[in-house]
Amino acid sequence: MRKYLAIVDRHKATSGTRFINLLLDRLFIQVIYYVFFFIVGVGYAVVYGEGFDTESANQSFMFKLITLLTYLTISFSYFFFMEFYLGKTIGKYITGTEVISIDGNKPTAGQIIARTFSRAVPFDSLSFLGNNGWHDSWSDTRVIKGKNYVTERQSKEEINSIGAKEMS
Structure with a gap:
């Protein structure tokens, strides 16, 4: 069980x-999705020398399944790699928020996997x-407001370090 920090x-x-x-x-996920299929469509046209027949493809169950699985x-x-490696997604960068564990540390891979699959x-x-x-x-x-959290955490660490013997 993780220690829950009130500062969080x-x-x-x-x-x-x-x-x-x-x-x-x-x-952003939609943009990535459409760019992906644009690239696939261009690749298809280059390899087969013709455009992709979207009308017959939209009737196909297999095409619908592939597009759903791709999405x-x-x-x-997007969520796993952004939150695990950077602690935030593009939306969180814009709003100045980030993901942390309830104990105030960086989330583990297991936590991010649970978080990502919970979205389903x-x-x-x-x-x-x-x-x-x-x-x-x-x-x-x-999900926390990053700047405010970091400022308070640094202040608390500085207060706790007062009186500690400094070693050179």
């Missing part, structure tokens, strides 16, 4: 900010309108 709760992002994050991230793969990859639960994207989003609660993570 004091700096949680507001529901409005979380909603903006959701909209921005979905927008889910892009979406999960229906209505999860609206769950942040409550106290915490489901993907936050189930993965022991929080």
Whole structure:
């Protein structure tokens, strides 16, 4: 069980900010999705010398399945890689928020995987309108306002270091 820090709760992002994050991230995922299929379409045209017949493809169950799986793969990859390696997605960069563990540390790969797969639960994207989003609660993570959190954490560390013997 992780130690829960009160400082994390004091700096949680507001529901409005979380909603903006959701909209921005979905927008960027859509852009990546369309760019991916544009590149695939151009590659198809170069290899086969003809355009892709979207009308007959849209009738195909296999095409629909492939596009759905591609979208889910892009979406999960976007959230996992951005949040694990950078601590934030593009939407979070814009709003100045980031993902941390409830103990104040960087989230582990397991926490980010749980967070990412929790987003597949229906209505999860609206769950942040409550106290915490489901993907936050189930993965022991929080979305915080980065600057405020870092400032308070540094202040507390400086206060705690007063009186400690300095070694050269």
